[in-house]
Amino acid sequence: MAIRGNLSEASLADVLQLLALGQKTGCLSVAREGSFGTVLFVDGRVEHASMVNRRDRLGDRLVRLGIVAADELARLAAQLPPQDERALAQALIREGQVDAHVVLTEHRFQVEEAVYHLFTWSQGTFTFEPDDDPARDTPLLSISADTLLLEGARRVDEWSLIEKKLPSLDLIFEIDAARLQTIEVPLSASQERILPLLDGIQDVQSIIERSGLGEFDVGKALYGLISAGYAQRVGRSAARRQPPPESRVAEHRNLGVAFYRTGMLEEARREFERVLELREADGVARFHLGLVHARQGAWSEAAITFARAAAELDAPPSVWHNLAYAQMQCGDREAAEVSLANAERISGASPDPRLALSRAYQALEEGALAVAEDALALARAHWGSRQPSAAWYHAASLAAAVGGDSARAAALLEEGVQLYPQAAVLHNNLAVVQERRGQYEGASRTLEHALLADANVAHLHKNLGDYLYRAQRYDEAFDAFTRVVRLAPAHGPDVYLKLGNIHYRRGSLDAARVAWEDALRFDPEHRIVRANLAALTPSKSPTPPVSTSSVESTMTDDADAFVAAPSDS
Numbered sequence: 001m002a003i004r005g006n007l008s009e010a011s012l013a014d015v016l017q018l019l020a021l022g023q024k025t026g027c028l029s030v031a032r033e034g035s036f037g038t039v040l041f042v043d044g045r046v047e048h049a050s051m052v053n054r055r056d057r058l059g060d061r062l063v064r065l066g067i068v069a070a071d072e073l074a075r076l077a078a079q080l081p082p083q084d085e086r087a088l089a090q091a092l093i094r095e096g097q098v099d100a101h102v103v104l105t106e107h108r109f110q111v112e113e114a115v116y117h118l119f120t121w122s123q124g125t126f127t128f129e130p131d132d133d134p135a136r137d138t139p140l141l142s143i144s145a146d147t148l149l150l151e152g153a154r155r156v157d158e159w160s161l162i163e164k165k166l167p168s169l170d171l172i173f174e175i176d177a178a179r180l181q182t183i184e185v186p187l188s189a190s191q192e193r194i195l196p197l198l199d200g201i202q203d204v205q206s207i208i209e210r211s212g213l214g215e216f217d218v219g220k221a222l223y224g225l226i227s228a229g230y231a232q233r234v235g236r237s238a239a240r241r242q243p244p245p246e247s248r249v250a251e252h253r254n255l256g257v258a259f260y261r262t263g264m265l266e267e268a269r270r271e272f273e274r275v276l277e278l279r280e281a282d283g284v285a286r287f288h289l290g291l292v293h294a295r296q297g298a299w300s301e302a303a304i305t306f307a308r309a310a311a312e313l314d315a316p317p318s319v320w321h322n323l324a325y326a327q328m329q330c331g332d333r334e335a336a337e338v339s340l341a342n343a344e345r346i347s348g349a350s351p352d353p354r355l356a357l358s359r360a361y362q363a364l365e366e367g368a369l370a371v372a373e374d375a376l377a378l379a380r381a382h383w384g385s386r387q388p389s390a391a392w393y394h395a396a397s398l399a400a401a402v403g404g405d406s407a408r409a410a411a412l413l414e415e416g417v418q419l420y421p422q423a424a425v426l427h428n429n430l431a432v433v434q435e436r437r438g439q440y441e442g443a444s445r446t447l448e449h450a451l452l453a454d455a456n457v458a459h460l461h462k463n464l465g466d467y468l469y470r471a472q473r474y475d476e477a478f479d480a481f482t483r484v485v486r487l488a489p490a491h492g493p494d495v496y497l498k499l500g501n502i503h504y505r506r507g508s509l510d511a512a513r514v515a516w517e518d519a520l521r522f523d524p525e526h527r528i529v530r531a532n533l534a535a536l537t538p539s540k541s542p543t544p545p546v547s548t549s550s551v552e553s554t555m556t557d558d559a560d561a562f563v564a565a566p567s568d569s
Contacts, residue, residue, distance in 0.1 A: 003128040007032070012118050013149055013156075015126055020044040020145035026131040029262040032124030036258045036267075037114055046143040048086050049114040052258045058085040058110050061212060067102055068092065085110060089140055108141055112148065113214045119152040120159055127262055155216050162219045165226050166204065169215070170237040173222065174200035180230050190221035198225070203237035249278050253285055260288055268292050283312050287319055294322065299329040310339070317343040317352060324358065336362075353382035353392075360395050364402070372399050390420040397429055409433050424450045424457050431463060443467060458488035462495060469498055478502045493519035493526050500532065509536060 005015070012030065016039075019028065023044035030037045040048040059077060062068040076095075080087045089107040093100045175198045187195070190213055197207045208218045225231040256271030269292045275285035286309040293302035306323035309315055320343035327336035340362075344355050360375035376396050380388055388396075393416030400409035413430035420426060427450030434443040447464040450457070465480030481499050484491050500515030513536055519529045 003126075005126055007121055007124045007126060010126075012121065012126070013152060015128070016115075016145050016149060019128065020149075024128070024130060026129050027262070028126060028128045029258075029264070030118050030121065030124060030126045031259060031262075031264055031267050032121055035121075035124075036255050037118050038258075038262075039115060039118070041145075042139065042142070044145060046111070046115065046145055046148060047139045047141055049111045049118075050085060051114050051117065052254050058088055058107060060209070061106055061110070062092075062098075062103070064210070065106075065212060067098055067106075072097075086140060093140075104140060108143070109214070111141060111143070112151075113216075115148050116152050116155050116214070116216060119156050125264065125267070127264060129262065158220065159216065162216075162223045165223055166219050168236070169205040169208070170203050171233055172200060172203050172235045172237060173198050173226070173231045174234045175225075175231055176229065183228075183230065188221060188224070190217050191225060194218060194221050195225075198222075198231055200234050205237075249275055249282065252278070253282070256285065256288060260292060265292050265296055269296075281312075283309055283315065283319075287322075290319075290322060290326070294326060299326050302326040303330050303332075310342075315346075317346045317355070320346065321352070321355060321358065328362070351382050353379040353388070356382060357389070357392055357395060360399070364395065364398055369399060369403055373403075387419055390416060390423040390426060393420070393426060394423075394429065397426075397433070401429075401433060406433055406437055410437065424460060428457065428460050428463060435463075435467065440467065440471070455483075456487060458484050458491055461487065462491065465495075465498070474502050474505060490522070493522040493529065495519075496522075497526070497529055497532075500529075504532075512536070 003015075003018075007030070015028065018024075019041050021044070025042050025044075026040075028039040028041065030039070036052040038048075038050055039046055059068070059073045063070050063073055076088060076091050080091060085107065089103050092098045092103050175195060193211050193213065194207055197210055202210070204218065204222065207222075208215055211218060213221070222231060226233075252271045252274040256268045256275065259265070259268035259271060269289065272285045272289040272292065275282050276289070279285075286305060290302050290305035290309060293299075293305055303323065303326035306319055306326055309319045310323050320339045324336045324339035324343065327333075327339060340355065340358060343352075347355060356375050356379035360372045360379060363369070363372035363375060372395070376392070376399060379392055383392075393412055397409045397412040397416070400406075400412060410430065410433045413426055413433060416423065416426040417430060427446050431443040431446040431450070434440075434446060444464070444467050447460055447467070450460050451464070461480045461483040465477045465484065468474075468477035468480060478499065481495050481502075484495050485499070496515045496519035500512040500519065503509075503512035503515055513533065516529050516533050519526060520533075523529070
């Protein structure tokens with residue numbers, strides 16, 4: 001399951017130590033105002049780290065050092081994902097025109113500097129998303145977290161002193177040539193390297209980029225020169241105080257996409273809104289802002305945002321598709337039909353299987369089972385040799401279950417969970433089908449496996465609690481229902497009814513009364529709850545509460561099924 005927290009409560013060093021000791025595999029994302037970084041772990045060791053919008057990138061360093069020609073770098077970069085330094089290093093080594101040892105040394109330097117930079121953050125948020133089945137390509141690097149922790153701790157201590165004289169990288173310093181003539185102590189190698197760059201014109205960020213040194217090494221060297229009086233601050237870089245609009249737009253947009261992909265929705269919303277403040281007509285940012293609203297369940301805002309994006313003449317099918325889904329969630333079926341038809345029209349000769357899948361979901365909601373089956377078959381045909389999405393397996397299994405074919409529903413869900421083991425909704429629905437077929441132990445195991453994939457789905461805890469309750473494993477059922485209430489306080493009266501029953505069995509009459517009264521908030525006329533509360537009145541001897549058979553487990557719907565992936569923009 002994912003791990004989330006705030007750097008004000010747990011330092012990055014604590015988080016790295018936890019992941020290293022647990023030999024975790026996955027991606028750690030760290031965010032703060034205007035910055036975003038990631039660290040990739042495999043079995044508790046660091047294999048990669050990067051910063052979004054980093055100015056001093058691997059390719060730039062290799063060009064400055066004369067290792068790679070600028071035109072050769074441009075040729076390779078055009079074939080690779082943007083800002084993917086690991087892919088660039090792999091491509092350079094694969095082509096064999098550059099010394100692999102030099103590339104790996106520079107790549108390791110970039111990775112370590114990214115981690116050390118993150119160590120300096122005391123504010124922000126972090127998220128660790130586990131990956132139980134990572135690609136097992138031969139890694140370029142595998143760095144012990146202990147090594148990074150020790151060096152990182154040393155740098156943090158020293159940087160707390162350095163930043164008092166160097167609070168910002170846009171400051172400009174100049175050497176005091178007369179005083180430098182009287183120097184008696186030899187300069188360090190780093191100080192010798194940056195000395196020609198302290199010309200009263202270049203700011204500290206430029207010195208970092210041109211010297212080939214890291215931020216910490218430049219800061220430490222400059223701190224010594226300033227403290228000894230050999231360098232003086234003469235101003236601040238106006239270009240860095242007021243970056244050109246295009247660079248600001250790209251920076252906020254890249255940060256927004258990175259936040260969105262790692263589930264940091266509030267941070268993503270903030271960055272996309274900043275893009276639109278700078279450039280109102282930025283369709284990519286508006287589309288992603290709509291996706292953020294959709295994932296947050298703010299359907300009215302999502303519909304408005306997608307509608308504005310769809311007003312652009314070149315709006316792609318994905319915009320209309322998502323607009324249709326948002327309109328459906330708002331109850332505007334007529335508008336949703338128009339939007340979905342527009343998405344299908346724009347797709348033309350390149351049909352998108354997700355559009356047919358949306359038709360299938362629409363038909364299922366209307367009870368048109370035959371129409372839904374036809375749409376599901378069409379969607380699968382559009383996928384061709386590719387595997388259908390998890391949402392397709394979800395819809396196809398629902399259609400089979402509604403049609404009374406539980407064996408086919410189970411087969412579809414078993415195939416789906418094999419392909420998409422992290423799709424908790426498929427595990428949940430498989431457990432429901434197994435339970436309806438009398439496979440109670442299998443249902444329990446499936447639910448427990450689903451909770452390992454995503455412990456934040458209230459339906460999973462509810463269905464597991466129902467099973468445990470029927471099996472008279474009341475203590476375990478109580479824990480499951482308590483988690484439901486914590487995750488979704490408005491889940492419904494059945495959860496509170498059963499919590500009250502378990503409290504009553506334990507002799508906690510006051511707690512039972514509170515739980516049953518909570519149930520009445522959702523269903524004031526609930527006959528069983530009212531009978532149980534009546535049994536607790538002082539004028540009567542306490543009698544056992546009315547028993548209730550468990551409310552049937554529910555096959556959950558996947559709200560993200562219609563939301564297009566960012567790559568569709």
